[in-house]
Amino acid sequence: MTAADLLGAALLSALVLYALLGGADFGGGIWDLLASGPRKAEQRALVERAIGPIWEANHVWLILVVVVLFTAFPPAFAAICIELFLPLVLLLVGIVLRGASFTFRAYVGSGDRAQARWGLVFSASSVLAPIVLGVVVGALASGRLGAAAHGAATLAWLAPFPLAVGLFAAALFAYLAAAYLAVEAEGALREDFRRRAIGAGAAVFACAALAGALSWREAPLVFAGLTRRSWSLALHVATAAAALTAFAALFRGRVRAGRAAAALQVALIVVGWGASQYPYLVVPDVTLASASAPRAVQVALLWALAAGGAVLFPMLAVLFRVFKGERAFSVVDRSR
Amino acid sequence: MSDLLAARWLFGISLAFHIVFAAVGVAMPLFMVLAEWRWRRTGSAAHLELAKRWAKGTAILFAVGAVSGTVISFELGLLWPRFMAFAGSVIGMPFSLEGFAFFAEAIFLGIYLYGWERASPRLHLASGAVVAVSGAASAFFVTLANAWMNAPAGFRVEGGAPADVRPFAAMFPPGWSHEVVHVLLSCYAATGFAVAGIHASFLLRDRANAFHRAALRIALGVGGAAALLQPVSGDFSARQVAAVQPIKLAALEGQFETERGAPLRIGGLPDPERMETRWALEIPYGLSLLAFHDPGAEVKGLRAFPREAWPNTRHVHLAFQVMVGLGSLLAAVAAAGAALRLLRREPPRWYLRAVALAGPAGFLALEAGWLVTEWGRQPFTVHGILRTADSVTPVGGLALPFAGFTALYVLLGAVTAVVLRRQIARAAPGGGP
Ligand code: HDD
Numbered sequence: 215m216t217a218a219d220l221l222g223a224a225l226l227s228a229l230v231l232y233a234l235l236g237g238a239d240f241g242g243g244i245w246d247l248l249a250s251g252p253r254k255a256e257q258r259a260l261v262e263r264a265i266g267p268i269w270e271a272n273h274v275w276l277i278l279v280v281v282v283l284f285t286a287f288p289p290a291f292a293a294i295c296i297e298l299f300l301p302l303v304l305l306l307v308g309i310v311l312r313g314a315s316f317t318f319r320a321y322v323g324s325g326d327r328a329q330a331r332w333g334l335v336f337s338a339s340s341v342l343a344p345i346v347l348g349v350v351v352g353a354l355a356s357g358r359l360g361a362a363a364h365g366a367a368t369l370a371w372l373a374p375f376p377l378a379v380g381l382f383a384a385a386l387f388a389y390l391a392a393a394y395l396a397v398e399a400e401g402a403l404r405e406d407f408r409r410r411a412i413g414a415g416a417a418v419f420a421c422a423a424l425a426g427a428l429s430w431r432e433a434p435l436v437f438a439g440l441t442r443r444s445w446s447l448a449l450h451v452a453t454a455a456a457a458l459t460a461f462a463a464l465f466r467g468r469v470r471a472g473r474a475a476a477a478l479q480v481a482l483i484v485v486g487w488g489a490s491q492y493p494y495l496v497v498p499d500v501t502l503a504s505a506s507a508p509r510a511v512q513v514a515l516l517w518a519l520a521a522g523g524a525v526l527f528p529m530l531a532v533l534f535r536v537f538k539g540e541r542a543f544s545v546v547d548r549s550r
Numbered sequence: 551m552s553d554l555l556a557a558r559w560l561f562g563i564s565l566a567f568h569i570v571f572a573a574v575g576v577a578m579p580l581f582m583v584l585a586e587w588r589w590r591r592t593g594s595a596a597h598l599e600l601a602k603r604w605a606k607g608t609a610i611l612f613a614v615g616a617v618s619g620t621v622i623s624f625e626l627g628l629l630w631p632r633f634m635a636f637a638g639s640v641i642g643m644p645f646s647l648e649g650f651a652f653f654a655e656a657i658f659l660g661i662y663l664y665g666w667e668r669a670s671p672r673l674h675l676a677s678g679a680v681v682a683v684s685g686a687a688s689a690f691f692v693t694l695a696n697a698w699m700n701a702p703a704g705f706r707v708e709g710g711a712p713a714d715v716r717p718f719a720a721m722f723p724p725g726w727s728h729e730v731v732h733v734l735l736s737c738y739a740a741t742g743f744a745v746a747g748i749h750a751s752f753l754l755r756d757r758a759n760a761f762h763r764a765a766l767r768i769a770l771g772v773g774g775a776a777a778l779l780q781p782v783s784g785d786f787s788a789r790q791v792a793a794v795q796p797i798k799l800a801a802l803e804g805q806f807e808t809e810r811g812a813p814l815r816i817g818g819l820p821d822p823e824r825m826e827t828r829w830a831l832e833i834p835y836g837l838s839l840l841a842f843h844d845p846g847a848e849v850k851g852l853r854a855f856p857r858e859a860w861p862n863t864r865h866v867h868l869a870f871q872v873m874v875g876l877g878s879l880l881a882a883v884a885a886a887g888a889a890l891r892l893l894r895r896e897p898p899r900w901y902l903r904a905v906a907l908a909g910p911a912g913f914l915a916l917e918a919g920w921l922v923t924e925w926g927r928q929p930f931t932v933h934g935i936l937r938t939a940d941s942v943t944p945v946g947g948l949a950l951p952f953a954g955f956t957a958l959y960v961l962l963g964a965v966t967a968v969v970l971r972r973q974i975a976r977a978a979p980g981g982g983p
């Protein structure tokens with residue numbers, strides 16, 4: 215393991231956490247858009263209550279990914295920003311509108327038209343941002359960004375595989391959010407989100423199949439990772455087991471177990487992407503090694519991350535403890 | 551509009567927008583914690599009300615600060631990829647540490663805002679204190695990155711790339727302490743006067759209102775102290791500039807000739823064609839005295855440097871005059887307030903009116919100061935090493951994102967103002983709906 219490998223692992227871990235935490239906040243926005251039925255208002259209120267205190271903290275994982283990327287692998291950051299200029303700008307627009315409108319909606323004063331309008335901006339941008347994020351990931355993995363050497367923005371991301379990954383990301387985030395919200399809701403509202411989690415789980419499956427099939431032609435490295443590497447099978451089995459557990463638990467109403475299994479499933483999917491792309495940061499010509507900053511920088515950064523993490527995780531534990539109750543992360547469904 | 555110009559405008563506008571919310575994010579948590587602390591000590595209802603109202607305002611401004619900061623962290627790469635490819639490894643350390651400060655800030659602000667009932671009193675007050683400290687820490691770290699751009703250190707250039715990088719030496723370049731102190735003070739001064747201005751204008755209508763009196767004491771106490779220190783700290787900054795960026799000093803002062811016993815110019819308009827600064831009030835030996843603490847010291851003029859290394863001296867000089875002028879004004883208002891306090895006099899009407907009028911001056915000075923620093927560093931992104939023209943992205947058509955983001959900022963700024971106004975109108979007990 216070189217310092218670059220360790221930093222690659224740190225980047226991937228931060229992305230996993232961003233998906234599990236920040237991703238679920240976007241998913242909440244998707245359910246705001248799709249709120250329906252007799253408990254429409256309650257669904258929206260629950261989404262707002264669930265993400266209000268924590269979305270800003272969850273969002274910082276993305277910032278951490280950006281700063282670690284440009285500190286440890288500066289040429290990769292430059293290449294990504296040049297080649298994926300347009301989708302990244304769209305991602306920013308989505309992030310800005312989501313965060314700002316969520317806050318405006320909460321503080322603009324209740325009951326008037328302005329509130330409804332900001333609610334719509336909030337939910338629409340919560341759909342936009344995950345799709346674009348998925349497109350960026352799909353484009354990085356696809357191997358179609360060969361223009362790094364030419365230093366030009368490309369439209370290579372505008373292809374079936376990245377777009378399918380975009381849909382996949384949105385489905386994953388919606389699935390996570392529903393699984394989390396089912397735990398936080400009670401009674402009929404819990405039923406609503408339990409059923410939504412199962413539906414979104416089916417959508418995740420469909421999107422995964424689509425992206426997997428497209429990867430055969432459009433993202434050979436990912437496809438090889440999915441099928442032919444030594445660890446492919448083990449990872450598949452683990453992901454499938456997590457998915458089945460999540461489904462079974464959600465069907466039987468064991469929402470805490472379902473939430474844990476769904477989170478594990480999503481984490482394994484992100485890890486699977488990272489592993490299949492290793493050692494590339496941008497397929498096919500930027501690798502961890504080729505983009506590495508001087509070793510002194512990478513080693514210092516590793517120490518900084520270790521020190522920061524030692525402070526950060528206890529702080530996060532306090533946050534979730536305060537807002538998600540004593541058993542914030544429990545997987546055991548007690549009958550009440 | 552050329553792509554380079556569009557990139558400069560877009561980045562400048564993004565930072566000018568973000569810095570307002572960032573400064574508020576540094577200072578406002580301190581104010582709200584002071585209010586809550588006072589309530590817990592004395593049981594004063596006005597202070598509890600104040601802490602809650604200020605927390606709401608902070609929540610709105612913090613969210614806009616967080617998203618606009620995110621835009622900047624991506625724009626560093628989207629607009630200046632070659633700068634980041636060159637400098638990312640050297641200045642990444644403060645940015646990475648800033649990331650952890652953001653975490654602390656966001657986590658404990660969440661607890662503070664939503665935890666009035668859920669967290670214990672002690673955890674609640676402590677959370678506010680952590681937000682105040684980590685807000686200052688994030689400003690501290692990001693300013694170190696800016697200090698490095700002004701005085702690059704901790705590496706060698708070898709074949710166009712940095713070599714021998716020493717991340718912790720790069721993190722503390724020469725003069726870092728002056729810039730960090732000046733920037734932190736500016737956050738407290740600007741926010742303090744803006745908040746004090748709002749409450750002073752309410753007090754002009756309702757002199758006995760306990761809520762607004764409490765607010766004015768806290769905001770003006772912190773903001774006034776910072777404003778009094780600001781000229782002292784600015785003097786250190788100026789001497790630092792004189793030592794490491796003589797060309798920036800010459801542009802700040804509109805100094806074209808190299809001379810001993812250079813005068814300090816107040817106002818005036820530099821004319822780069824005729825190489826002189828006209829219509830300025832000149833104080834003999836002033837500049838040599840201020841910049842080097844020696845009336846006979848030699849000050850290098852712009853003519854000592856090649857023309858293509860000059861910043862736009864007109865812009866830089868004017869922005870500097872605005873900052874120093876407003877800074878002197880704020881210091882005067884703060885001194886008058888301190889005198890009234892010593893004499894134990896109630897703030898008279900004229901003083902409240904002065905504070906209300908001075909409200910926007912802090913933020914104007916802060917924006918002007920940043921323009922001095924950023925414009926004064928031109929044509930370089932990294933002083934003496936990497937030119938702005940060599941930093942910019944090869945992606946074309948930047949006028950479009952520039953127009954789009956500008957429209958977005960105008961919208962966000964307007965809506966933030968409306969939402970805040972509603973909160974403030976509601977916050978005025980006895981006044982407003
Ligand atoms: C409330 C805001 C405020 C006020 C009242 C002042 N400043 Fe300032 N000044 C800033 C806010 C600011 C700033 C925005 O924070 C800057 C930009 C970068 C920096 O280091 O601080 C700045 C930069 C800055 C610089 C350039 C530093 C550099 O480029 O490295 C100098 C020489 C001064 N200031 C000097 C002064 C003096 C002599 C003041 C006397 C009244 C003064 N400032 C008041």
Ligand code: HEM
Nearest residue numbers: 277571572575576612615616619620622623652685689692
């Ligand atoms: C290149 C310049 C800058 C970058 C890349 C940057 C980046 C960011 C980012 C990513 C955030 C969001 C954090 C979150 O999600 O909570 C943020 C917020 C913040 N930034 Fe900046 N920033 C820059 C300049 C500045 C400057 C000059 C200051 C201080 C003087 C500052 C102080 C802050 C503070 C205090 C916050 C959080 C508080 C709030 O949002 O109100 N930033 N910044």
Ligand code: HEM
Nearest residue numbers: 558562565566569692693695696920921924925930931938
């Ligand atoms: C610590 C924080 C800051 C950092 C790290 C930073 C960094 C940069 C960088 C990398 C550039 C682009 C290259 C260049 O033109 O030199 C730039 C330009 C610029 N920045 Fe900053 N900046 C900071 C704070 C600010 C603030 C608060 C303002 C607000 C007014 C500002 C205004 C500008 C402007 C106007 C430009 C364009 C300058 C020109 O090209 O004439 N900056 N800055």
